[in-house]
């Protein structure tokens with residue numbers, strides 16, 4: 001990894017990352033467990049099961065009957081799980097190979113879906129219609145240079161009063177040195193407009209070699225994410241931090257249940273993912289990877305406590321189980 005002031009522009013970074021994602025698709029088609037969706041008509045991806053539980057308090061009937069736009073949908077396993085849960089789905093991604101795999105999977109499962117190939121930062125212009133729910137989950141914003149532009153796309157895709165949901169790796173986790181023997185920071189937490197450069201021939205599932213191993217990934221602090229969404233016109237209804245991830249960020253992670261991994265070790269409590277849910281403000285008509293952590297900043301006036309968090313309910317958080 002290098003953190004040089006590279007002065008890399010968005011077009012170049014996007015092209016580098018697109019080549020990487022194109023190269024990962026065949027490896028992921030082989031390793032994402034597509035047969036589980038094919039073999040069991042009621043099967044939903046673990047990601048979507050987690051997210052539907054988190055969305056439960058905000059959507060009385062779940063996603064059934066809703067128009068859902070899934071940003072950075074990859075090979076469609078989560079998009080099609082949302083379709084199985086009753087949503088009319090549109091999957092957006094910049095990778096033609098990922099969308100071809102998604103369309104193939106949809107056909108095999110007999111599920112209807114619309115697939116749109118575009119840079120997510122241009123999504124509003126590329127996608128037809130507007131949505132009850134814009135959804136993006138796990139491994140998304142680190143690929144994006146400009147969160148203000150991203151949040152503007154999100155807002156513009158939402159109907160007034162509609163819901164946006166983001167779950168992603170915690171930026172404090174991403175600042176940790178994944179090869180250190182303990183919770184030691186190794187990378188930048190705060191954004192400075194420049195990406196971090198990685199060269200990795202492996203991907204997070206499967207054993208194959210990624211033929212275009214270079215990536216350019218952007219650190220985004222929690223405050224940057226919040227501020228972008230608020231500035232775009234979303235009202236943030238809930239925010240949470242969890243302590244599991246669906247991939248192994250570092251050898252320090254243990255697997256307490258299913259495919260969710262948690263950082264082990266006595267040094268600190270870690271929060272590997274964060275979740276935001278926001279609604280497009282009805283007052284506005286026009287427009288809203290790696291692995292351990294630091295607590296979120298607090299005190300933004302319009303933030304509300306997590307509606308289903310362990311503090312309020314006295315129970316277990318649906319994200320962390």
Ligand SMILES: C[S@@+](CC[C@H](N)C(=O)[O-])C[C@H]1O[C@@H](n2cnc3c(N)ncnc32)[C@H](O)[C@@H]1O
Nearest residue numbers: 021072074093094095118119120137138139143
């Ligand atoms: C980690 S995957 C998506 C996560 C999803 N939970 C999954 O595992 O299926 C990240 C996706 O973002 C897409 N992506 C990266 N940068 C993008 C961009 N600028 N515009 C649209 N899609 C992008 C990649 O093609 C990839 O499919």
